[in-house]
Each structure stands twice: as structure tokens, then as C-alpha cells.
Amino acid sequence: MSGYRSKKLSSRGREDRGIEITGLTIEQVELLDAMWSFDTEEDLTEWQDSLPLHLSQQVNSLIILVLLEQFDRILNTENDYSEANEVISKFTLH
Numbered sequence: 290m291s292g293y294r295s296k297k298l299s300s301r302g303r304e305d306r307g308i309e310i311t312g313l314t315i316e317q318v319e320l321l322d323a324m325w326s327f328d329t330e331e332d333l334t335e336w337q338d339s340l341p342l343h344l345s346q347q348v349n350s351l352i353i354l355v356l357l358e359q360f361d362r363i364l365n366t367e368n369d370y371s372e373a374n375e376v377i378s379k380f381t382l383h
Contacts, residue, residue, distance in 0.1 A: 324348065
């Protein structure tokens, strides 16, 4: 996929808790860089509100993508899914 990039994101001082998102456009990487530079949610929201609509929508999509990647990382570190599997098995056709 030429023209596409990946972006590693990690909390300041917490490289071990980082996530990597692949398949991003250059514009999306630039938006993530800008998003990651803010210290507060209020600063991020203020910046997002100042963007044209199409970029603001792109930022919304990137926020959701970052959250989903973070949830996926957390789920991959959990080992015991016995309770979840038990609940799911009640809805599985046998």
C-alpha cells in the first residue's frame, strides 16, 4: 500500500502502553500528530471546532479508531475470558 503510513502513539513516559495504527494517509498521520500534542481534552476540542467540517469529521473518526485500538490492546492482554465465554455460549447454536 504505497502512500499509506503507520503511526505509533504512546503516553508520555509510557512506551510500553503504546499502540500502532497502520494504513493511515499522510493527512491522518498529521492530524494524529496534532491531536497527540494537546495536553487537555478541552484544547483538543477547541482545535477540532476550529477545523473545516471534513477535517473535524476525520478527527472524530481518528478518535474512535484510537479508542478501538486501545480496547483491542487491553483485550489482548487479558487471559481469562471464562465468564464471557460462558455468557456467549448461552446464545450459541449447538
